[in-house]
């Protein structure tokens with residue numbers, strides 16, 4: 592009689608454990624799925640640090656970036672033509688920029704902001720030296736500034752996420 596009860600006991604125990612385990616496993620699976628949907632890994636697949644921006648943030652950054660690209664083209668042509676006023680004005684405009692977006696600034700890591708600030712300082716230096724410096728030195732300064740473009744793009748990658756406030 593005792594052993595029969597023990598067997599029932601084990602069956603009962605087995606059932607509870609089985610259900611419990613199944614429940615645990617399904618929670619695990621759900622959690623893993625949830626994590627995959629919401630996780631924001633530190634790095635993108637190519638190894639760069641991921642920056643999570645909304646569509647608005649990205650539009651702001653894109654605007655600034657296209658300004659950088661255009662400005663650099665203007666400056667490099669002006670260096671070739673030794674057109675000092677154009678170098679001074681184009682670099683001066685890039686020093687100021689279009690005003691950093693608050694949202695973008697807040698979401699960006701310190702390293703990212705530092706490279707950005709340093710690039711603006713480089714443009715300021717180029718603007719200040721434009722009227723007097725040797726063209727070779729100006730060319731070098733432009734190349735230095737472009738190193739910052741490469742540094743930031745090589746280290747960080749923008750990943751678009753939905754703005755939780757927009758829901």
Ligand code: HEC
Pocket residue numbers: 642644649650652653654656657659660663703704706707710736737739740741743744747748749750
């Ligand atoms: C501090 C970081 C940083 C620096 C410095 C930087 N960029 Fe960018 N750039 C970005 C990020 C982030 C993006 C991606 C924006 C997106 O797609 O969301 C980007 C995108 C761009 C794009 C694509 C824009 C588009 O939408 O078509 C261009 C072109 C570009 N950058 C040029 C430059 C040039 C030229 C320089 C240097 C004068 C520069 N960037 C410096 C961070 C930077």
